[in-house]
Amino acid sequence: MNLLYSSAGLACAALSLLACGGAPAQPVGPAPAAAPLVGDAYFAARANVLGLSPEAARARDAGISESTPPEAAPDAMLAANAAAVWTSLCAQCHGATGRLEGVPPTPPEAPRPRELGTTGMAMGFFFGGDKMRAGLYRKIAYGQPPADKPSPMPPWAGTLSREQIWALVAHIEGL
């Protein structure tokens, strides 16, 4: 990002008579991904949205089922958070869109994840419904690699809240 800012600065120096003036330099190209809120910072922000104390927000999250998806779709905060989590914690192995084109296996000898956001996945959601969603939840939360195939897919249950994991399942369904 520094490079982007400094090249914007250079462009301003070269074009000093034009619009760069007193306005802060804007980075060129796509905006950097927002850092995802996780752990205490997530619960503080979530508590704010829900009008609860952070402790009450944690207790509420602990009461969310891990086997049945919440009835309501993720609200705006959860959906934005899931997108940011996906970009910064998942996309290096799964690709920004869930397709693996151009994504090197991480680590190189690792099994490749299934491609997400494909017609096959859409059919899985259509026919598998909440059973399919619960399977993805378990995978994201607990990893559970097949015994004979060590997988680099980390378990996220200690890092992400239950609501965040369900929001990721919804994010994957929307890819």
Ligand code: HEC
């Ligand atoms: C270090 C690489 C890596 C990271 C980071 C990673 N994954 Fe994975 N993931 C994998 C691999 C490899 C598999 C396939 C092997 C397996 O199932 O364990 C996988 C499998 C999955 C599956 C199961 C897909 C299927 O076939 O049904 C889901 C869902 C998933 N990951 C979601 C996520 C989410 C959400 C994140 C971020 C919070 C994430 N992954 C981060 C490597 C990764």
